[in-house]
Amino acid sequence: MALRVAVAGASGYAGGEVLRLLLGHPEIEIGALTGGSNAGARFGTLQPHLLPLADRVLEPTTPEVLAGHDIVFLGLPHGQSAAVAEALGEDVLVVDCGADFRLKDAATWEKFYGSPHAGTWPYGLPELPGHRAALKGTKRIAVPGCYPTAVSLALFPAYAAKLAEPEAVIVAASGTSGAGKAVKAHLLGSEVMGSMSPYGVGGGHRHTPEMAQNLGPVAGEPVTVSFTPTLAPMPRGILATCSAKAKPGVTAEALRAAYQEALAGEPFVHLLPEGQWPQTSSVYGSNAALIQVALDEHAGRIIAISAIDNLVKGTAGGAVQSMNIALGLPEELGLPMNGVAP
Ligand SMILES: NC(=O)C1=CN([C@@H]2O[C@H](COP(=O)(O)OP(=O)(O)OC[C@H]3O[C@@H](n4cnc5c(N)ncnc54)[C@H](OP(=O)(O)O)[C@@H]3O)[C@@H](O)[C@H]2O)C=CC1
Ligand SMILES: CC(=O)N[C@@H](CCC(=O)OP(=O)(O)O)C(=O)O
Secondary structure: OOEEEEEEOOOOHHHHHHHHHHOOOOOEEEEEEEEOOOOOOEHHHHOOOOHHHOOOEOEEOOHHHHOOOOEEEEOOOOOOHHHHHHOOOOOOEEEEOOOOOOOOOHHHHHHHHOOOOOOOOOEOOOOOOOHHHHHOOOOEEEOOOHHHHHHHHHHHHHHHOOOEEEEEEEEEEEOHHHHOOOOOHHHOHHHHOOOOEEOOOOOOOOHHHHHHHHHHHHHOOOOEEEEEEEEOOOOOOEEEEEEEEEOOOOOHHHHHHHHHHHHOOOOOEEEOOOOOOOOHHHHOOOOOEEEEEEEEOOOOEEEEEEEEOOOHHHHHHHHHHHHHHHHOOOOOOOOOOOOOOO
16 A cells, blocks of 8 residues: 655745655655645646646645655755654654754754754665664654765765865855745846855855764764855756865775775765766756765875755655665665756
């Protein structure tokens, strides 16, 4: 029998992408679609690309509407997931695309999000050492932020093999959908088109501690992260350029071997052949993460680059992948491996 899924925040980018993927998932039946200000609207006016759901109506996000489902995805603004999740039974699988349950340290949460810490759930990045096992059978999943997904996948093999010093410098470009659907002045077409711009410069971006939380345990020592996000004139995609000083004696051969070993058998994370570099257009609409690594011998630095679709591997695809693991289903079920090109 199909598992019945509700999506809260179904009118948003994250919720819409979860639905696009779940409509192609053989074990899932779509139940309630809920939102906030658009409740009452015909779904086809909100997500016109999701034709099978066009005649549905967006409902309010209440415990009554979300009751009676096997799985509930939350694609709500930060800080709103905890109250909704609390009203859902412990037997319901809750997959939170927001940030509420990602960070372990309450003081760090309060510093970066400015609200009380709700708690910590198993973290939905199965490729990180130990995480896949922790997701099996869980009823609660915290889906990672899109930048931490791109960055952690690019750097964890170097840290797992103890090849990198614990100070990472990251510059990543994101498509505008990362900022959500609400209209923001700096995201208007005429402001974004033909321009790239940095934001959150100087260590203030809330994804910085999430990256450090992911990489530190892999490295076996705290990793300091310097992260600069930039906004790129494209709707989707993240290209993360990550670098760290190489430990003494590291060779290009050892580095490549470490990445081959760490990523071997991963269904979605691919180390590209030498000389080929990740680009966002290759992962548009796909749950793949493309990785390449090089040793800059002159500077003594490891350079690791990743490309993901922020709405797929960076949100909804990662969420469905983790859901599959939690339910004991094949990890790849319902997830696109191919991008859309050109
Ligand atoms: N965009 C991305 O790349 C990523 C997003 N995320 C996370 O996913 C979550 C959603 O982000 P995103 O989809 O981009 O945001 P959007 O702004 O596109 O969507 C927000 C959704 O939340 C609903 N909503 C807003 N306020 C309320 C409320 N008070 N009560 C009930 N529903 C409400 C909206 O409904 P309505 O339309 O009715 O107002 C809409 O469905 C965020 O926590 C974000 O951090 C995570 C990773 C990546
Ligand atoms: C381009 C852009 O604005 N991106 C968002 C990140 C989106 C995301 O994945 O993050 P959360 O789930 O933590 O919101 C930002 O920098 O705030």
